[in-house]
Amino acid sequence: MLNALLNFVYPPSCPGCGARLPIESDHRVCAACIASIDRILPPFCSICGEPLRSAGSGDLCIRCRSAPRRFRIARSIARYDSSSETGALGAIIRHHKYGLDQSLARALAECIGRTLPFERGHHDLVAPVPLHRTRLRWRGFNQAALLGMEVARRLEIECDTTCLERVRATPPQTARDHNSRRRNVRRAFRVAHPDKIRGRSVLLVDDVMTTGATADECADVMLAAGAVAVDVFTLARAL
Ligand SMILES: [Zn+2]
């Protein structure tokens, strides 16, 4: 009832293209924008999920071949070009990042689509990549947590936003290479509640993964706290 009233007063528009959505529609992203999402299909790196040009190159990307990962596997829904102003997913991620519109939780869920790249029964817990508390206060919400709740709902497991904590506000990841990015996030995270993680298989959730430096760092502290394994789900993969 309230939703219907809000939709009438503020007709919802697609964050991807700005098109008005029909008042009676439950959707938060238009069908054209959903169809334009550049979904990641095989072949991709069997560890980090990075798309590969051809199958058969040992099934691993250059980075995963040269250095071990701390997470077990990472999978993303779609490619994301952070330098491009066009593309529905980018618009949704940026809008989401800098806006305060909670209905974007729904938009993100629609971008994931019907199937997750992870099946039920393999994880005990979803842990979203946390924001530093000053950033969280400024932004009002953590988009990774909104995604994490959606993922946890589908996997029928708990989403815990307290076990992992960002203890250092890091400068934005602007470097291109993995090692500089990894240095940038070193000692930025800690496990606040090791009891929630010990002996458990964790699915780390974030909106975008670039080289995987943040994911590696989070996996590192969670494994040190006794996690059995850490896998990673991100909506987008910046390439
Ligand atoms: Zn649209």
Ligand SMILES: [Zn+2]
């Ligand atoms: Zn890889």
